[in-house]
Amino acid sequence: MQAPEDADARRAIKPVICYPTETLPEPDLVLYAAARVGAQKIDEVVAQPRDASSFHVEAGQFFRITSVEGPQVGDLNLWNAQDLSERFYSGKTRALHGTHLTTGERMWSSFPYLRPMATIVEDTLGWYGIDEFGGSVHDVIGTRCDPYTAHLLSGSQYHNCCHSNLTRALADATGMSLHEAEPHVHDVLNVFMCTGFTRDTGQYFMKATPVRPGDYLEFFAEIDLLGALSACPGGDCSSEHSSDVAACFPLLVEVFEPQDHALEGWQSPQINKYDRSHGR
């Protein structure tokens, strides 16, 4: 296809940010940090390699995902604990905060709720930034490894992709059947995963995560949450996933409760105030 004469001029148009975030409600990170100081650990679960675990976190509590034993990527789903139709919205979170999340950024919920579900309060990989390949950590661009795409590409029947792991964990947490639980599983926050898009072909890439045992990502729960975390069969995601080839390690999830009155003045965010009349 012949490029038009003004092709360079058209390409030279400067981009604008789709969603300037100056008017986004800011999390009170100072208050959260103060509340975290006296918080007590009240629960922990371990996501075993190539499997997932669920956990509950009440609004106003903290949860921390820690790398233990070896470099490992985790796929995180979040739901409103009282209403599974409100769940993490990876796409809108990406539109608001960019391709990768770190401290001070939030996991937003689906329409018609669109409110912060959780706020990242600490990220020991915050130093990583964006590397020379355009890669960064904790992405909201990938979806979750799943057996359907694996079958499409290789004809396999592999049952320990994050999608299946999360489906089993949600079924176990709720008493639903696997078929009932599966539609509630959604695109994830790729915890510790190092990803980007190639500059030449625009393809989604992954590379070995920089996470090491002891590194963690910690969140403040803005609403009552049911969470599920899968320890991805890709392990550190340096080569392949959707198989049992990669070395895999567990991931630890811990829940912390602040002391009474430590969050004085804080309120769990309301659901979005758009009137939902849609012009009629």
Ligand SMILES: [Zn+2]
């Ligand atoms: Zn995975």
